[in-house]
Amino acid sequence: MQFTAxxxxxxxxxxxxxxxxTLVHSFGKIEEAQAGQLSFLANPKYExxxxxxxxxxxIVNAAQELKEPVNATLIRVADAYSAFATLLSKxxxxxxxxxxxxxxxxxxxxxxxxxxxxxxxxxxxxxxxxVLGNNVKIFPNVFLGDNVKINDNTIVxxxxxxxxxxxxxxxxxxxxxxxxxxxGFGFAPQADGSFKKVPQIGNVVVEDFVEIGANxxxxxxxxxxxxxxxxxxxxxxxxxxxNVEVGNNTVIAAQAGVSGSTKIGNNVMIGGQAGIVGHxxxxxxxxxxxxxxxxxxxxxxxxxxxxxxxFEYTSALRSQAVSRKLPDLEKRIAELEQLVKQLLxxxxx
Numbered sequence: 001m002q003f004t005a006x007x008x009x010x011x012x013x014x015x016x017x018x019x020x021x022t023l024v025h026s027f028g029k030i031e032e033a034q035a036g037q038l039s040f041l042a043n044p045k046y047e048x049x050x051x052x053x054x055x056x057x058x059i060v061n062a063a064q065e066l067k068e069p070v071n072a073t074l075i076r077v078a079d080a081y082s083a084f085a086t087l088l089s090k091x092x093x094x095x096x097x098x099x100x101x102x103x104x105x106x107x108x109x110x111x112x113x114x115x116x117x118x119x120x121x122x123x124x125x126x127x128x129x130x131v132l133g134n135n136v137k138i139f140p141n142v143f144l145g146d147n148v149k150i151n152d153n154t155i156v157x158x159x160x161x162x163x164x165x166x167x168x169x170x171x172x173x174x175x176x177x178x179x180x181x182x183x184g185f186g187f188a189p190q191a192d193g194s195f196k197k198v199p200q201i202g203n204v205v206v207e208d209f210v211e212i213g214a215n216x217x218x219x220x221x222x223x224x225x226x227x228x229x230x231x232x233x234x235x236x237x238x239x240x241x242x243n244v245e246v247g248n249n250t251v252i253a254a255q256a257g258v259s260g261s262t263k264i265g266n267n268v269m270i271g272g273q274a275g276i277v278g279h280x281x282x283x284x285x286x287x288x289x290x291x292x293x294x295x296x297x298x299x300x301x302x303x304x305x306x307x308x309x310x311f312e313y314t315s316a317l318r319s320q321a322v323s324r325k326l327p328d329l330e331k332r333i334a335e336l337e338q339l340v341k342q343l344l345x346x347x348x349x
Contacts, residue, residue: 001025001094005057008038009075011090012083014059018073024057027088039072042081059083096155099137115152127164145181151208163220169208169230177215180204184219184226184242184260198222200242207231213238213254229266241278253290265301275308289313 006020028037030046033055040059041050050058051068062076077083099119102108106124114120114132121140126132130144133152138144142156145164150156154172162168163181174180186198202221206212206228213236219226221243228234231249239257240246246258247266256270259278264270268282271290276282280294285302288294293308304313 001091005073005075008057008087012059012075012077012086014075014077014083015062016073016075020073022056022073027091028055030055030058038087040080040084042079042084059087096137097135103140121158133170139176157214163204165203166205166220167203168206169210171209172206173211174206175212175214175216175236178212178217180206180212180218181220182217184222186222186242186260202226202243204228210234216240219244219260235272247284287313 002023002025004020005016005018005022008024009016023036024038025036026038028034028039030039030041030049030053033039033053035054035056037055038057038059039053039055041047041064042061050060051070053072055072057075058072059075059077059080061080062078064076100117102120103122106120106122108120108126109128109130111128112126112130114136115134117135118132119137120126121138121142123140124138124142126144127146127148129147131149132138133150133154135153136150137155139156139158141159143161144150145162145166147165148162150168151170153170154168156162156174157176159177160174161179166181168174181204183200186200187195188198190196200220200222202224204218204220205225207230209231210228210233212218212228212234215236216234216238218228218240219242224243226240226243227245228240229246229248232246233251234240235252235254237255238252241258241260243261244258245263246252247264247268249266250264250268250270252270253272255273256275258264258276261279262276262282264282265284265286267284268286268288270288271292273291274288274294276294280297282294282298283301283303286298287304288310289304289306291308292306292310294305295309298305306313306316
């Protein structure tokens with residue numbers, strides 16, 4: 001596909017600086033893009049490449065000042081990074097719109113229903129009473145259990161498994177290998193030391209505009225629903241346990257785990273490999289640093305925590321600074337002790 005600078009500027013609400021008929025056919029990083037490619041500059045660290053790039057078209061911030069001549073045609077926008085993201089989304093939409101129809105072999109139960117412009121890839125399985133909205137894309141080897149409902153414009157990538165009764169909202173993306181609705185980790189200890197399984201009869205509800213990375217696991221609720229709320233973004237390899245609620249526009253980085261029945265607020269940021277215990281609450285706007293272990297509720301909105309067990313971020317940094325000085329402090333204390341002994345010996349003598 002080819003586009004002119006003028007067409008792209010219209011999509012991202014930008015202003016062309018240069019030739020509006022400049023043609024591009026693909027994307028490239030600013031430091032290595034070639035003629036016919038489009039790139040962007042958002043990080044000042046890469047500004048030097050703006051003057052040397054072979055890209056035909058570059059998206060830049062409106063406030064970007066030019067220190068040298070630029071060969072590329074520019075499109076100036078309020079936020080180059082966001083504009084580039086918008087453009088990539090549109091490009092991806094156009095690519096997926098080409099996918100439609102049902103590939104063979106695929107199993108679709110007689111009671112399943114689906115809307116217009118649906119794509120169902122080969123070797124997919126749609127159980128009883130599955131409902132797919134318009135423009136849903138189901139890639140090959142996807143399993144959809146009985147009574148699963150997937151709303152408009154959602155993309156389910158290869159190998160995803162969505163267990164029975166789960167509900168997926170509109171404009172959701174679920175990446176390859178993820179499992180939605182597997183049993184929560186519920187076992188009742190018995191007098192003889194064994195564990196009795198507690199049936200998990202709830203479901204998972206994923207609201208609109210959520211993205212879930214590859215090989216994540218989201219457990220169904222024991223009773224009720226595990227809920228991923230609108231706009232949340234989950235990275236690869238994340239564990240979300242039964243009856244957890246993840247708030248609107250919350251982001252969770254890779255390898256993090258959230259234990260059962262914990263309620264995470266809106267606009268929370270959780271770093272990679274963080275662990276959160278069960279049955280606690282995380283206030284809106286909280287920031288949990290990578291590899292932190294959160295063992296109690298965070299009640300103050302917009303607080304930042306780090307460490308294991310996690311505590312207030314600034315205090316944690318001060319503690320780390322002090323701990324790094326401990327060897328030197330130990331040496332100084334030993335020297336002071338020696339000096340005191342010498343003074344006492346001289347006084348006695």
